[in-house]
Amino acid sequence: MSSIIQICGGDFFTRRFHQDGPIFWKIMKSPFQRRPTPRGERPLLLPYRTASTSSEDSMSELSTVKVQAAALNMIFNLSSNKRSASALEAVLKKVSGLVVGIACSGVKVLRDASVKALSGLACIDPDLVWILLADVYYTVKKDFPSPPIPGLAEVSEILPPPSSPKEYLYRQYGGESFGFDIDESSVEVVFLKMQSDVFT
Numbered sequence: 001m002s003s004i005i006q007i008c009g010g011d012f013f014t015r016r017f018h019q020d021g022p023i024f025w026k027i028m029k030s031p032f033q034r035r036p037t038p039r040g041e042r043p044l045l046l047p048y049r050t051a052s053t054s055s056e057d058s059m060s061e062l063s064t065v066k067v068q069a070a071a072l073n074m075i076f077n078l079s080s081n082k083r084s085a086s087a088l089e090a091v092l093k094k095v096s097g098l099v100v101g102i103a104c105s106g107v108k109v110l111r112d113a114s115v116k117a118l119s120g121l122a123c124i125d126p127d128l129v130w131i132l133l134a135d136v137y138y139t140v141k142k143d144f145p146s147p148p149i150p151g152l153a154e155v156s157e158i159l160p161p162p163s164s165p166k167e168y169l170y171r172q173y174g175g176e177s178f179g180f181d182i183d184e185s186s187v188e189v190v191f192l193k194m195q196s197d198v199f200t
Contacts, residue, residue, distance in 0.1 A: 030179030079120035097174025106183035
């Protein structure tokens with residue numbers, strides 16, 4: 001899909017991502033949070049499955065993680081290429097929120113893919129990606145750096161600590177129903193890696 005979009009150009013697919021986004025967002029849900037498929041909606045089946053015995057076992061956790069890793073790789077390919085990056089413009093906040101949620105979760109098998117996707121999204125809007133990550137990191141670590149020069153606002157003033165996990169910016173942008181919980185060690189690893197490799 002990313003190859004097709006790079007050939008056709010991102011502008012051609014902007015509306016497609018905006019309209020068909022819900023299909024993509026479902027792929028990004030946590031494989032460890034089971035929900036029944038809504039009535040009238042068909043579950044996603046892998047090619048080697050001809051039928052699903054129930055709405056909950058159409059895909060195993062491992063298969064779901066592989067699909068998510070492929071989706072994260074697609075996000076990286078699209079966002080890091082100037083010709084295709086515009087395809088994500090209409091849904092950039094949504095996608096960035098979802099990827100930050102995955103990167104900061106305890107699903108460590110997706111960490112590398114999600115960090116790679118974040119580095120691609122930072123090619124489009126580095127400020128957005130930094131703010132979403134910093135909002136979580138500085139809330140968890142409570143280790144606010146001093147402003148680089150006098151007169152600048154403190155980080156705690158720019159990003160006031162949320163009163164509940166629902167108030168994290170990544171959740172407000174990405175949605176609350178995707179089942180990824182914050183893992184403090186992952187938050188630190190991801191933020192510091194992005195800080196050293198992308199933001200500096």
